[in-house]
Amino acid sequence: QQQVKQSPQSLIVQKGGISIINCAYENTAFDYFPWYQQFPGKGPALLIAIRPDVSEKKEGRFTISFNKSAKQFSLHIMDSQPGDSATYFCAAGYLYNLFFGTGTRLTVIP
Amino acid sequence: SQTIHQWPATLVQPVGSPLSLECTVEGTSNPNLYWYRQAAGRGLQLLFYSVGIGQISSEVPQNLSASRPQDRQFILSSKKLLLSDSGFYLCAWTKTDMNTEAFFGQGTRLTVV
Numbered sequence: 001q002q003q004v005k006q007s008p009q010s011l012i013v014q015k016g017g018i019s020i021i022n023c024a025y026e027n028t029a030f031d032y033f034p035w036y037q038q039f040p041g042k043g044p045a046l047l048i049a050i051r052p053d054v055s056e057k058k059e060g061r062f063t064i065s066f067n068k069s070a071k072q073f074s075l076h077i078m079d080s081q082p083g084d085s086a087t088y089f090c091a092a093g094y095l096y097n098l099f100f101g102t103g104t105r106l107t108v109i110p
Numbered sequence: 111s112q113t114i115h116q117w118p119a120t121l122v123q124p125v126g127s128p129l130s131l132e133c134t135v136e137g138t139s140n141p142n143l144y145w146y147r148q149a150a151g152r153g154l155q156l157l158f159y160s161v162g163i164g165q166i167s168s169e170v171p172q173n174l175s176a177s178r179p180q181d182r183q184f185i186l187s188s189k190k191l192l193l194s195d196s197g198f199y200l201c202a203w204t205k206t207d208m209n210t211e212a213f214f215g216q217g218t219r220l221t222v223v
Contacts, residue, residue: 002153004153006153034211034212041216041217042216042217043116043200043202043214043215043216043217044154044200044214045214046211046212049211089153089154091154096142096159096161096167097156097159097169098144098156098212099156100146100153100154100155100156101153102152102153103153
C-alpha cells in the first residue's frame with residue numbers, strides 16, 4: 001500500500017522552464033513533508049521540507065506548495081537547469097516513520 | 111560533522127547465500143537508524159528502523175532481518191537470499207525525532223543471481 005502517491009513518473013522540461021511534481025497522501029497523522037533529490041548511484045539528499053502549519057515554503061528556485069484540506073503538496077522548480085536533472089522523491093512522515101513516493105525522474109533539456 | 115558509511119557499494123550473491131550489509135554513523139550519538147530498499151518504480155520502501163541499541167522495528171515482513179549491536183552501527187542480514195531481494199539498499203540516520211532531515215548513505219546495489 002502506497003502511503004504517498006507521486007506523479008508524474010517522469011518529466012522532461014526545457015531549460016528555463018518550470019518543473020512541477022505532485023504528491024498526495026491520506027494519513028492525516030503526517031506532519032512533515034520533505035522533498036529529496038537523488039542523482040544516479042547516490043543516496044537521496046534533502047532538498048526542502050515543509051510542515052502543515054504553512055501553505056508554502058520557498059528556498060531559492062525550489063518551492064513547496066501545501067494544501068492541507070486536499071492532502072496534497074507539490075514541488076515547483078523555477079528556471080529549471082540541466083543540473084537539476086535527477087530523481088525527486090516526496091515523502092510524508094510522523095514519529096519515526098517516513099514514507100516516500102515512487103519518485104519522478106526529471107530531465108532538463110538544454 | 112556527521113557522516114554515514116555504508117558498504118559494500120555493490121554485491122552480487124547467489125540465491126540461497128547469506129547477506130550482511132553494514133552501516134555506521136560518525137559524529138553523532140543515539141541516532142535513529144533506518145534501512146530502506148529502493149526498487150524501480152516503487153520509490154523507497156522502509157524495511158527497518160531502530161531508535162536504540164537492540165531495538166528494531168520491522169515495517170515489512172520479508173526474508174531480511176536487522177540488528178543494532180552498537181549505538182552507531184546498523185546491520186541488514188539474510189540467512190538465504192531470494193531473487194526478489196535484489197535492489198538498492200540505503201541506510202539512513204536522523205536525530206532523535208524522525209521529523210527532521212534524514213541523511214542517507216551511498217547505498218548498496220545488491221544483485222541476487
